[in-house]
Amino acid sequence: MNRTIINIIRFVVLVLFQVLIVNHIRLGGYVHPYIYLLFVMLLPINMPKWQLLLCGFGVGLAVDLFTGTPGLHAGATTLMAFCRPSILKLVSGNQKFENIQEPDLGQLGGVWFIRYSVCMVLVHHFTLFILESFSFKLMGQVLLRILLSAPVTIFLIMMILYLFSSNKKKE
Amino acid sequence: MLNLIRFIQKNHFVILFILLEVICILLLSRSQNFHKQAVMNTTNNVVGRIYEWGSDVGNYFRLKKTNEQLAEENALLRQQLSVVTDTTQNTYLINERDTIYEYIPAQVVNNSINQAKNYIIINKGKLDGIKPDMSVISPDGIVGVVSNVSSHYATIISLLHSNSIIGVRFKTSQELGTLKWTTNNYRYGMVEDIPTHLVLNEGDTVLTGPYSFIFPEDLMVGTVEETYETASGDLNRAKIRFSTNFATLRHVYVIKNLYTTELDSLRAKF
Numbered sequence: 001m002n003r004t005i006i007n008i009i010r011f012v013v014l015v016l017f018q019v020l021i022v023n024h025i026r027l028g029g030y031v032h033p034y035i036y037l038l039f040v041m042l043l044p045i046n047m048p049k050w051q052l053l054l055c056g057f058g059v060g061l062a063v064d065l066f067t068g069t070p071g072l073h074a075g076a077t078t079l080m081a082f083c084r085p086s087i088l089k090l091v092s093g094n095q096k097f098e099n100i101q102e103p104d105l106g107q108l109g110g111v112w113f114i115r116y117s118v119c120m121v122l123v124h125h126f127t128l129f130i131l132e133s134f135s136f137k138l139m140g141q142v143l144l145r146i147l148l149s150a151p152v153t154i155f156l157i158m159m160i161l162y163l164f165s166s167n168k169k170k171e
Numbered sequence: 172m173l174n175l176i177r178f179i180q181k182n183h184f185v186i187l188f189i190l191l192e193v194i195c196i197l198l199l200s201r202s203q204n205f206h207k208q209a210v211m212n213t214t215n216n217v218v219g220r221i222y223e224w225g226s227d228v229g230n231y232f233r234l235k236k237t238n239e240q241l242a243e244e245n246a247l248l249r250q251q252l253s254v255v256t257d258t259t260q261n262t263y264l265i266n267e268r269d270t271i272y273e274y275i276p277a278q279v280v281n282n283s284i285n286q287a288k289n290y291i292i293i294n295k296g297k298l299d300g301i302k303p304d305m306s307v308i309s310p311d312g313i314v315g316v317v318s319n320v321s322s323h324y325a326t327i328i329s330l331l332h333s334n335s336i337i338g339v340r341f342k343t344s345q346e347l348g349t350l351k352w353t354t355n356n357y358r359y360g361m362v363e364d365i366p367t368h369l370v371l372n373e374g375d376t377v378l379t380g381p382y383s384f385i386f387p388e389d390l391m392v393g394t395v396e397e398t399y400e401t402a403s404g405d406l407n408r409a410k411i412r413f414s415t416n417f418a419t420l421r422h423v424y425v426i427k428n429l430y431t432t433e434l435d436s437l438r439a440k441f
Contacts, residue, residue, distance in 0.1 A: 016221070019221075019222075019225075020221075020222075020225040023283060032285055032286075049184040050183055050184060050187050053184070053187050053188055053191060054187075054191075057191045057194075057195075060195075064198075065218055066218055066221075066222070066281075067283065067286065067290075068288075068290040068326060069199075069286070069288065070198040070199065070201070071194070071195040071196065071197070071198030071199035071200075072195075072199055074191075074194075074195045074198070075192060075195035075196065075199065078188065078191045078192055078195060079188075079192065082184075082188045131199065132286070132287050132288075133287055141355065
């Protein structure tokens with residue numbers, strides 16, 4: 001199937017999954033996993049950078065419309081998309097992506113993916129929770145939220161990846 | 172000019188990034204302002220419909236509990252009705268307050284409790300007579316204030332919103348306070364500006380205050396959980412437990428004040 005169509009489907013499914021199911025997970029009021037980041041993480045590696053930014057902005061805005069916080073998620077995902085090329089470089093070091101179209105668990109391995117998602121998720125959560133409180137006054141609480149939410153987000157993202165990449169191998 | 176174009180071409184990634192972030196910050200700072208959520212307004216219908224699908228599925232799993240709650244409320248209303256009908260025939264209306272307010276039942280289609288600014292979406296809108304600034308209550312206590320309406324849905328600013336401020340009163344002493352949500356926990360709110368001489372006990376009832384243009388007087392808000400004294404001898408604070416359980420909110424009532432226009436026109440004069 002066409003890459004673009006796959007990405008559009010991924011966009012819709014992840015946003016709906018986020019707002020209809022994951023947003024209702026309530027663990028003590030501090031844990032807010034955001035699995036829709038997976039959309040930005042899995043975008044094609046050689047995608048033009050400006051498209052990457054627009055995709056990040058778009059998925060953030062879509063989630064914003066549902067949560068009633070225009071600009072909040074969009075701001076965080078745009079920054080995350082902005083950082084993605086550098087994070088890819090940082091995480092993979094000398095590794096080249098010659099034959100790889102988009103980040104793929106089978107080809108790049110679990111350890112690579114965990115490092116990749118830790119960087120991406122931290123950038124996103126940091127921006128999101130600071131923008132949300134809109135001040136540095138509640139810094140302690142913000143840090144607590146980040147430290148509690150990021151592991152859950154990373155865990156969920158890895159779970160989803162393992163679920164779906166095993167399907168791909170069978171095909 | 173050519174240089175400028177070349178500059179933009181060269182740095183289009185950074186420029187687009189800054190542009191998008193500026194848009195985000197603008198949107199965000201605009202939404203800090205209570206009633207100007209233009210973006211929300213236009214998409215409310217689509218978003219509301221999708222949420223309704225989601226909550227339709229969830230509702231099946233809660234049918235038993237919902238039934239029990241409604242039955243309980245029925246029983247309570249029946250009890251109140253018997254009080255009314257028992258008194259002499261010509262005093263059907265216990266007091267004037269009942270005649271000013273009309274209650275519109277609605278269902279919650281989406282609700283959040285773990286953000287810093289929580290909103291609730293209900294399945295009644297402009298066509299059902301809902302307007303911004305109407306108050307919303309649940310059978311257990313107050314819930315929030317309507318902020319935006321589309322034709323079939325309405326957004327409510329939950330009590331669990333960092334900008335929410337509500338005038339409250341302690342039932343036993345009649346002293347006033349201001350309820351804010353600074354705890355970031357969906358079970359508790361914080362009443363501030365409490366006079367220092369006031370002695371509060373755990374479990375004291377907190378009701379809505381008398382001076383609100385939005386909430387009717389004496390609605391249940393919650394009970395006192397913990398009190399804090401300020402060292403400087405300024406006004407005290409008290410943590411209260413909301414009587415409404417925001418995590419399981421399903422059925423709510425929107426309260427319509429039949430004299431809103433009159434009140435507003437009067438208020439516009441000062």
